[in-house]
Amino acid sequence: MPIVSLPYRFRVTLRAPARTAYAWCTAFGPDDGPLFSEPTERRVTTLADDALVLTDTTRPDGRRRRIRRLVRLCPTELSWTNTHLDGPFRGSQYWYRIVPDGPDRSVLEFRGLRLERDRRRCSPGEVARRAAERRRSDRTEWVRRLAPALARDVAPKRRGETAGPLRIRSYAPSDFSAVRRLWRNGSLHLGPSDTARALERSRQRDPELFLVAEATGRPVGAVLGRYDGRRGWINHLAVDPDARHRGIGTALVRELEERLRRKGCSKVNLHVARSNATVGAFYERLGYRRADLLFLEKWLRRARPGPGRNGRSPDATGAPR
Numbered sequence: 001m002p003i004v005s006l007p008y009r010f011r012v013t014l015r016a017p018a019r020t021a022y023a024w025c026t027a028f029g030p031d032d033g034p035l036f037s038e039p040t041e042r043r044v045t046t047l048a049d050d051a052l053v054l055t056d057t058t059r060p061d062g063r064r065r066r067i068r069r070l071v072r073l074c075p076t077e078l079s080w081t082n083t084h085l086d087g088p089f090r091g092s093q094y095w096y097r098i099v100p101d102g103p104d105r106s107v108l109e110f111r112g113l114r115l116e117r118d119r120r121r122c123s124p125g126e127v128a129r130r131a132a133e134r135r136r137s138d139r140t141e142w143v144r145r146l147a148p149a150l151a152r153d154v155a156p157k158r159r160g161e162t163a164g165p166l167r168i169r170s171y172a173p174s175d176f177s178a179v180r181r182l183w184r185n186g187s188l189h190l191g192p193s194d195t196a197r198a199l200e201r202s203r204q205r206d207p208e209l210f211l212v213a214e215a216t217g218r219p220v221g222a223v224l225g226r227y228d229g230r231r232g233w234i235n236h237l238a239v240d241p242d243a244r245h246r247g248i249g250t251a252l253v254r255e256l257e258e259r260l261r262r263k264g265c266s267k268v269n270l271h272v273a274r275s276n277a278t279v280g281a282f283y284e285r286l287g288y289r290r291a292d293l294l295f296l297e298k299w300l301r302r303a304r305p306g307p308g309r310n311g312r313s314p315d316a317t318g319a320p321r
Contacts, residue, residue, distance in 0.1 A: 002117070002118055002119075002120070002121050003115050003116070003117060003118075004115070004116045004117075004118050004122050004127060004130070005113060005114075005115055005127075006112075006113070006114040006115075006116060006127065006130055006131040006134055007111075007112070007113050007131060008111075008112050008114075008131045008132070008134055008135035008138075009109075009110060009111045009112065009135070010110050010135055010138070010139040010142075011107055011108065011109055011110070012107070012108045012110070012139060012142045012143055012147055013101065013105060013106075013107055013108075013147070014098070014105065014106045014107065014108055014147055014150055014151070015104070015105060015147070015150070015151040015165075016104070016105070016106060016150055016151065016165065016166070017100070017103060017104060017105075017106060017165060017166065017167070018078055018098045018099065018100040018101075018106040019078065019098075019168070019251065019254065019255055019258075020165075020166050020168075020247065020251045021098045021106045021108070021150060022075070022078040022098045022254065023247055023250040023251040023253075023254040023255075024150050024153060024247040024250065024251070025080075025096065025098065025108075025150070026071075026073055026080055026254075027247060027250040027285060027286070028042070028044050028052065028054060028071065028285060029042070029044060029285045030042050030043060030044065035145060035146060035149055036145075037141065037145065038058055038060065039058065039059065040056050040057070040058050041056070041057040041058075042054060042055070042056050042057075043055040043057075044285060046284060046285075046287050046288075046289065048287070050072060050073045050074065050075075050287070051070070051071070051072050051073070052070075052071050052073075052287070053068055053069065053070055053071070053085070054068065054069045054071060054082075055067075055068050056068075056069070065087070066086075066087075067084060067085075067086060067087035067089075068084075068085040068086050068087075069082050069083060069084055069085060070082075070083045070085055071083075073287075075254060075257065075258055075261075076258070076261070077097065078097060078098040078099075079095065079096060079097035079098070080095075080096050081093060081094065081095050081096070082094040082095075082096070088116075088117065089114055089115055089116065090115070091115045092112070092113060092114045092115045093112075093113050094110065094111070094112045094113075095110070095111045095112075096108060096109070096110055097109045103165070103167075104165040108142065108147075110138070110139075110142075112134070112135075112138065114131075114134055116130075150247075152246070153245070153246035153247045165215065166213055166214070166215050166220075166248060166251060167213070167214045167215070168211055168212070168213050168214075168251060168252060168255045169211070169212055169214060170203075170207055170208055170210060170211065170212070171199075171203055171207075171210035171211065171212050171222070172212075173196070173200060173203070175212055175219055175222075176196050176199060178218065178219040179199075179212065179219060179222045180194070182219060182220075182221065182222050182238045182239070182240060183222070183236055183238050185238070185240065185241055186238030186239070186241075188236055188238060192299075194236075199224075202224060202226070205226075206225060206226055206227055208259050209224075209225030209226060209227060209232075209256060209259055209260065210222075210223075210224050210225065211223050211225065211252055211255060211256055211259075213239070213248050213251065213252050215243070219240075220239065220240040220243040220248060221237075221238065221239040221240065221243070221248045221249060221251075221252050222236065222237075222238055222252070223235070223236065223237040223238075223252045223253065223256055224236045225256045225259070225260065227260055227263055227265055231265070231267055231268070231269050232256075232257075232260040232263075232265040232267065232268040232269070233268070233269055233270065234253065234256065234268060234269075234270040235270070237249060237252060237253065239252075249282065250286065253283075253286055254286075268288075270283065270288070271295060
């Protein structure tokens with residue numbers, strides 16, 4: 001059967017900073033169904049940090065139809081591709097890129113190559129007409145459904161408060177009270193490592209990895225990142241309960257990953273309680289995989305200043321210098 005190749009492209013303005021828009025667009029999950037014009041069930045299978053398979057099931061005219069798509073992510077370029085692995089448009093490929101357009105806006109650049117099976121050969125004019133129809137249909141889907149949903153999701157607000165654009169920045173000592181409040185509201189366990197003095201030490205060690213998400217002039221999310229020269233770590237990710245399900249947590253993780261990547265980090269680790277299935281599923285949607293490891297911990301007593309044995313001062317481990 002002849003294959004008709006329909007190339008087309010379009011651009012759509014997004015009301016969100018580029019990195020925030022990219023994080024939202026690539027936060028694929030089973031709750032994506034309401035974003036589409038027809039009821040869709042979605043399953044996400046992570047293959048690698050930059051590769052996943054979307055399995056979408058629809059029921060047009062009451063008949064079950066399943067389509068699998070291979071998605072490849074390129075966070076450094078704020079781009080991704082989507083290739084149909086099966087279904088009526090098998091082999092079709094779509095390329096997306098988010099381009100900055102000022103501090104609070106960005107532009108989606110889209111290029112598509114749709115492959116359609118046809119019983120007859122089409123004239124160049126017919127190919128151009130069908131490509132134009134597909135361009136108009138896909139762009140309308142973004143303008144009327146996806147772009148407005150993105151704008152709603154990334155614009156956190158409280159009752160009676162006007163929503164504003166999301167800004168991710170480094171933590172400052174003046175954020176301590178607000179960040180502690182976020183962590184408490186997120187039911188995070190806070191210990192001796194989370195005092196103002198301890199967090200200041202963390203900030204001084206990795207100032208660019210302790211991040212705060214800010215909207216309408218107030219912190220609405222935070223994450224504490226670390227890099228020990230070998231592995232990156234994600235700690236204490238929390239989002240204001242009034243601002244959840246709007247892509248803020250995803251934006252914080254993606255920004256932290258990019259900053260770790262620029263420092264030469266090749267792998268990121270984190271801990272999630274086995275009982276916390278919701279958080280575990282969140283990280284799995286972002287490409288993280290479970291490891292069968294035993295986590296151990298031990299608190300060390302702080303060394304007191306003063307002479308050690310032989311009149312020498314001990315260092316933090318208690319051993320002579």
